[in-house]
Amino acid sequence: MRQGRGQEMALAAAVAVAIAVFSLLPMLRLVRETVAPAGALSPAVIEAGLASRATWVATLNSLVVGIGGTVLAVSLGTVVALVVTLTDMRARAPFILCFVMPLMIAPQVTALSWLQLFGPASPFLKLIGLAPPLGSRNPLHSPGGIVLLLGIQYAPLVFLLVRAGLRRLPRELVEAARAAGAGRFTVLATVVLPLMTPSIMAAAALAFVSCVGNFGIPAFLGIPANYPVLPTLIYQRLAGGGPAVLGEAAFLSVLIGMIAMAGIVAQERMSRRRDYRSFASSLASEPYALGRWRPAVEAAMWALILAILVLPLTGLVLSSLVPGYGIPLSAATATLDNYRFVLVEHAASRRAFANSLGLSLTAAAFAVLAALPIAYLVAWGRQRWVRMINLSIELPYALPGVVLAIAALLLFLRPLPLTGLHIYNTVWIILYAYLARFLVLAVRPAVSGFHQIDRALEEAAQVAGAGLFSRLRSVVFPLVAPAAMAGGLLIFMTAFGELTVSALLWSSGAETIGVVMFSFEQGGDSKYAAAISAVTVAVTFALMLATNLAARRLPSGVLPWRD
């Protein structure tokens, strides 16, 4: 008995340490820098930040594109979720796979694809003879362009949440309304949508946080248009001023963190006011028969995929094949030189591929190992502080990536106390930030895996005399491992093309794919940036398809692009 308690305490302690290091520590360090720079309480940093006009311009811009992107993402994602879930549309699974794709593509790749599609040098527009003259302005270099791409990037996020809500909608609630004489659109307006408001609001809050914290899209679209938002302002300040401006950067990142939190709190408030708990649980609703409208609706849905996925990616691939800026693409001029250059010749780019591969693999592997015990405590633990664990793991992911990057910089700018270890300017600081930021992506599916397992399986092992570690190893973890591995896969795909965190933490020799691609684009070498992007998209898509093959062995709900 005493031995069992000891093992339980050891597990809890290990989890607590991991969470302190990867979640609480960076957040506390950031807050300290803002309110007490140089060790003493002082309003100096806050006053300086508030006095700067750039702060206000960037904040206003962040709110404008954040709200605009959210509105677009929510409208698009909700409409698509309604059509896909409630009607008898065919070929649903491939459609969902395609529609969720933009979420799996790094934002800066999305930005580059669209820029390549609409720019004056667009090989696609040249192919169809519609290209504007060279030197004219790309229409996407504008707030409107940022809003459009943010909306497309995060519509899948809204789609997934609303669809999950719709699938929980009890069939009887719809049938009762129809028996009361309501036609389909009346049922939609009076029953389905009102019941979906909690899902839609949660999705809106998440989309808002993602839009406000997004770096890749405003970096590619806003910096050339001189339209700064908070994340790009932080990046530009740090790139220009180095560690000297860290205090200001810390203030800006706390500001953006507060805007993000405001979105989450507003959503919590609104959803708490309504008690929509449904006490019915039954089958999902029968699909609405579209009848003779079915071909038209299906055509419209696939046209949407064409517009938001196929065309931009085609633009990207075409751009990666041109030999030089503005040269029309034809069978004679198409070349694979750009791929050879980024994969073989360019040293930094070659290194970046190795770095990103290593970083994302390590982060994924470590997160899977850490997620199993954490999820065990979260899902089955009886301790009272368990709810706190969940919140503190969610926080670094809920907050914009810039915030975490600044926190990591502050933590590791000086050598670690006692050990003298210095990870600033190495690849390790990026690994630390990835682990802190993405850990929750492995914990969430593992928790849902635990919820789908009958706890009696563990209790049977306990009755048979197995201690905690032994039954975790032999019974519990093998059952949950597939779910946690799926989470690891999500981490790998997210980290592989990641830019937000590494843009602030990279150093020479410790570049990531995202960083190299970003500097190619900033230096005007779009064709190389396009080649790198095409490679990352191919890797992502191949991984999604490969996991789809193994998906039957996974618990439901772990892969976002599968039901």
Added chain:
Amino acid sequence: MARLKLAGVTKTFSGFDAVRDVSLEVADGEFLAVLGPSGCGKTTLLRLVAGFEQPSAGEIAIGGTVVAGAGVSVPPEKRRVGIVFQNYALWPHMSVAQNVGYALKVAKVPREEARRRVAEALALVDLDGFADRYPASLSGGQRQRVALARCLVAAPSLVLFDEPLANLDVHLRAAMEAEFSAFHRRTGTTMIYITHDQAEAMALADRIAVMDGGRLVQVADPRTLYREPATEMVAAFIGQGMVLPATVLSGEERGRCRVAVLGQEATVRCRPGERARQGAAVCCRAADLGPVAPGEAGLEVAVRRAVYKGGATRVEVSPLADPSLALHVEGDDAGHSGRFEPGARLCLRIRSGWLIPGASA
């Protein structure tokens, strides 16, 4: 005129007949219970009538209008049926008044009239004063009554109940049964009541339709169903009937005939026109079996188990002649006499029974 008429209705789900060739007429104002074990197709039948499923074959008419079959398919919202769902299906985002008034709002009934009718409906189910409450704050019985008021407010031509008492506790069930019954008398609405609980069906219905394996096995008033089951399934399903193998010795005479059961001769009730035949079956209730008079020969049985029921004992026995048969009889409040100890021998007489009609009869 029949309020509801089903003619040869069949519903096939991927090769499996959930409902097979069901023909049924329900009179105006009748209370019909559809009774059957789970999986017998009764819920599918209800969904066919409501219009949530389309029959694979056959025809359904409500109030003389064909609503399904032969190229006709009236959607649920145009059928004017009311449904009380098993889990109530109250909309959690609407108040009680909004729930009840929904059908009136959809039908664009003027607001004043709608308010009056909602108030009337709520008064009818004793829920005055609950109009502004939300479903989440109601008890199970109150939710049930809101669901009842909701389905009646639009004066439907037919009300369907889908096992409405399955989620309630025993005491509430009895109260709701009384309420449904009173309700039916007051409104005179035609009601179809789906249930797997025979006591509920017996207590409420004018007639009971028993379903098994997708087919309609017998439609009759509760008393006939109990006394004269048409098949072995009905005999066993209703009132825990015992089905015993029998040989018919004589033809029917004034509603009775002689049979041989397990080597004993007995007189049982039967349909007119029964003839002597082999391989027949007799349905006996516990009260039909009793002890023989002293010194008489009878059916030798061994006690397997005795279950004290409070005031009486249910004694489970099996005949020595055929130990695989399980019978049960009513014993008195035996106390410690030891008469019903497992293994004890009893000698029984078959007082009465019902000869189950042959498949051809």
